[in-house]
Amino acid sequence: MSEAFTKSMARNIFFGGSLFFFLVFVGLTIHTTRELPERDHRENINEMVVLGKKVWEDNNCIGCHTLLGEGAYFAPELGNVYTRFGNSKEAIKGFIMSRPVNGIPGRRSMPQFNLTEEELEGIAEFLKWTSEVNTANWPPNIQG
Amino acid sequence: MKFQSQAVAKPYFIAAIVLFIGQIIFGLVMGLQYVIGDFLFPAIPFNVARMVHTNLLIIWLLFGFMGSAYYLIPEESETELYSPKLAIALFWIFLAAGVLTIIGYLAVPYATLAHITGNDLLPTMGREFLEMPTITKVGIVIVALGFLFNIGMTVLKGRKTAISMIMIMGQVGLAVFFLFSFYNPENLILDKIFWWWVVHLWVEGVWELIMGSILAFVLIKTTGVDREIIEKWLYMIIAMALITGILGTGHHYFWIGAPEYWQLIGSVFSAMEPIPFFMMTLFAFNMVNQRRREHPNKAAVLWALGTAVMAFLGAGVWGFLHTLAPVNYFTHGTQITAAHGHMAFYGAYVMIVLTMISYSMPMMRGRAAANSKASQTVEMWSFWLMTVAMVFITLFLTGAGILQIFLQRMGDSPQNFMVVQERIQIFYWLREAAGVMFFIGLMTYVASFFVKGKEATLKG
Ligand code: HEM
Ligand code: HEM
Numbered sequence: 001m002s003e004a005f006t007k008s009m010a011r012n013i014f015f016g017g018s019l020f021f022f023l024v025f026v027g028l029t030i031h032t033t034r035e036l037p038e039r040d041h042r043e044n045i046n047e048m049v050v051l052g053k054k055v056w057e058d059n060n061c062i063g064c065h066t067l068l069g070e071g072a073y074f075a076p077e078l079g080n081v082y083t084r085f086g087n088s089k090e091a092i093k094g095f096i097m098s099r100p101v102n103g104i105p106g107r108r109s110m111p112q113f114n115l116t117e118e119e120l121e122g123i124a125e126f127l128k129w130t131s132e133v134n135t136a137n138w139p140p141n142i143q144g
Numbered sequence: 145m146k147f148q149s150q151a152v153a154k155p156y157f158i159a160a161i162v163l164f165i166g167q168i169i170f171g172l173v174m175g176l177q178y179v180i181g182d183f184l185f186p187a188i189p190f191n192v193a194r195m196v197h198t199n200l201l202i203i204w205l206l207f208g209f210m211g212s213a214y215y216l217i218p219e220e221s222e223t224e225l226y227s228p229k230l231a232i233a234l235f236w237i238f239l240a241a242g243v244l245t246i247i248g249y250l251a252v253p254y255a256t257l258a259h260i261t262g263n264d265l266l267p268t269m270g271r272e273f274l275e276m277p278t279i280t281k282v283g284i285v286i287v288a289l290g291f292l293f294n295i296g297m298t299v300l301k302g303r304k305t306a307i308s309m310i311m312i313m314g315q316v317g318l319a320v321f322f323l324f325s326f327y328n329p330e331n332l333i334l335d336k337i338f339w340w341w342v343v344h345l346w347v348e349g350v351w352e353l354i355m356g357s358i359l360a361f362v363l364i365k366t367t368g369v370d371r372e373i374i375e376k377w378l379y380m381i382i383a384m385a386l387i388t389g390i391l392g393t394g395h396h397y398f399w400i401g402a403p404e405y406w407q408l409i410g411s412v413f414s415a416m417e418p419i420p421f422f423m424m425t426l427f428a429f430n431m432v433n434q435r436r437r438e439h440p441n442k443a444a445v446l447w448a449l450g451t452a453v454m455a456f457l458g459a460g461v462w463g464f465l466h467t468l469a470p471v472n473y474f475t476h477g478t479q480i481t482a483a484h485g486h487m488a489f490y491g492a493y494v495m496i497v498l499t500m501i502s503y504s505m506p507m508m509r510g511r512a513a514a515n516s517k518a519s520q521t522v523e524m525w526s527f528w529l530m531t532v533a534m535v536f537i538t539l540f541l542t543g544a545g546i547l548q549i550f551l552q553r554m555g556d557s558p559q560n561f562m563v564v565q566e567r568i569q570i571f572y573w574l575r576e577a578a579g580v581m582f583f584i585g586l587m588t589y590v591a592s593f594f595v596k597g598k599e600a601t602l603k604g
């Protein structure tokens with residue numbers, strides 16, 4: 001780099017540029033949080049959805065699955081599993097409930113979590129709510 | 145070594161390498177589970193192996209970053225470390241917290257761990273990369289505060305250079321953004337948006353400051369190029385990193401419920417994120433070409449050039465590959481993401497820590513400047529084995545990802561996830577083979593520490 005361009009000029013670009021774009025980012029984030037209620041339908045977050053998110057976290061479902069495309073890539077996307085399962089909470093609960101303790105020989109297996117009826121209902125409600133978030137048409141199709 | 149207290153970095157680096165070995169072993173376990181689905185089930189389910197793999201990665205990189213700072217700051221400040229005792233105490237606290245957490249993952253079901261560690265009081269667990277119990281997170285914050293205090297006081301009483309200031313800014317940023325891991329709202333969408341304030345603003349933000357300052361430090365030492373020139377480069381690199389990287393966060397806001405203007409902002413700014421990584425490549429090669437001395441530690445120079453190139457490939461090229469919204473619509477959450485994640489983490493952060501270890505460890509082990517020729521030869525073998533293996537891992541995952549997208553996300557009759565995974569198995573077998581090669585490279589790396597011989601000496 002040329003001599004006319006000094007270290008202190010570079011430093012000023014760093015501080016000025018970073019500060020400016022950080023402030024823009026904070027501003028946009030505030031705007032985003034204002035727009036979100038339209039898209040995440042938070043009016044539908046009831047006690048069961050809250051419980052479901054807790055069960056989701058306490059059992060580390062994200063360690064195998066993606067949820068809205070984030071997480072692990074070992075098992076199916078679950079952001080749209082509610083629609084994939086024919087808009088059926090019962091199907092989701094049935095699937096989770098029926099996992100064999102020792103897995104399925106030779107196949108990627110999901111643990112048996114021994115969830116209570118209430119926890120199952122929570123998870124199903126949580127996945128239903130998630131499927132209703134406006135995600136700009138993602139995933140591309142029902143397979144997730 | 146110019147100052148005795150720099151030696152506190154040694155246990156940090158040793159712990160880093162040991163945990164690195166653990167990380168790769170669990171990587172290999174998962175690699176097998178990808179093809180032999182019930183391998184180790186239900187003893188170690190995939191999610192457990194994954195937490196161990198990724199959390200060990202983060203823990204050992206943090207050990208590496210702290211060790212690097214403990215070595216670099218006194219030398220830059222031209223004074224002893226404020227408190228070596230504190231550094232050693234924090235080392236043991238951090239190691240205990242890390243090891244106990246990993247044991248917790250392996251010993252009891254995750255839900256039990258969540259329960260006994262009080263996740264009901266302040267739920268922060270069960271989110272990718274932030275799986276550790278809340279008390280472990282608190283422990284990390286305490287260690288970070290003590291660490292920042294220690295290096296901060298050292299800089300205050302000594303010389304203040306751009307390199308040490310940037311290192312400190314990076315470490316402060318790391319600690320500050322980690323605080324967002326305590327924010328876990330009941331609304332999943334808000335949770336996701338701020339989760340990226342930890343993950344993205346780390347790897348594509350403040351960690352680049354840490355990487356840049358380590359790279360600049362090692363280049364000054366090994367090439368003898370004028371500090372003014374090196375620090376000017378460093379400022380420009382980190383300026384570009386934050387100017388592009390902060391709004392680049394938008395590339396994670398495309399499909400998680402955020403407003404759609406992020407598709408434009410995220411695409412445009414993140415498309416420029418490769419620039420700082422490319423500058424690092426130019427920087428490293430230019431400085432080495434303009435070198436004023438032949439440093440006897442050839443291995444360290446190789447790592448420095450290697451990290452500059454591989455970070456550009458993994459973060460820059462593989463990042464750009466899937467960062468534009470129309471492309472990301474199809475690649476989001478596939479093996480393409482995994483391919484990029486591996487090469488970017490390895491190229492940027494694994495290799496920069498190994499660069500610092502390679503440069504500093506010989507001195508901490510009582511040599512004037514470098515290991516013996518024989519030891520360096522073995523170390524350079526390990527460089528090539530690990531780096532080539534990582535290139536293959538990335539290529540195989542990219543192949544898997546492209547097929548996955550074709551079969552599962554495109555065309556008129558998209559197939560079921562599990563069916564597709566079955567059909568692209570061959571790529572996972574190849575990935576596992578490359579993983580074994582990586583492990584052999586890592587063992588070679590460890591072996592290089594035990595190769596004796598006459599020390600290579602300074603010339604010119
Ligand atoms: C230094 C070397 C390595 C680094 C830095 C690394 C890093 C990572 C990271 C960051 C993730 C999370 C990926 C994501 O969310 O996109 C991950 C996951 C994973 N890694 Fe590694 N890894 C390394 C070596 C290996 C090796 C040698 C193997 C096996 C052969 C391996 C197998 C895996 C697997 C199977 C996953 C899970 C992917 C999924 O979620 O489905 N890793 N690793
Ligand atoms: C050293 C720097 C970087 C590291 C360590 C890194 C690592 C990662 C990791 C681990 C993920 C997966 C996160 C998850 O599990 O959901 C990811 C995602 C992503 N990265 Fe990077 N990255 C880096 C730089 C970049 C750059 C410079 C770009 C763009 C040019 C980029 C573009 C992306 C995109 C678009 C995703 C989202 C993938 C998806 O939609 O599934 N990354 N990165």
Ligand SMILES: [Fe+2]
Pocket residue numbers: 344348392393395396
């Ligand atoms: Fe990112």
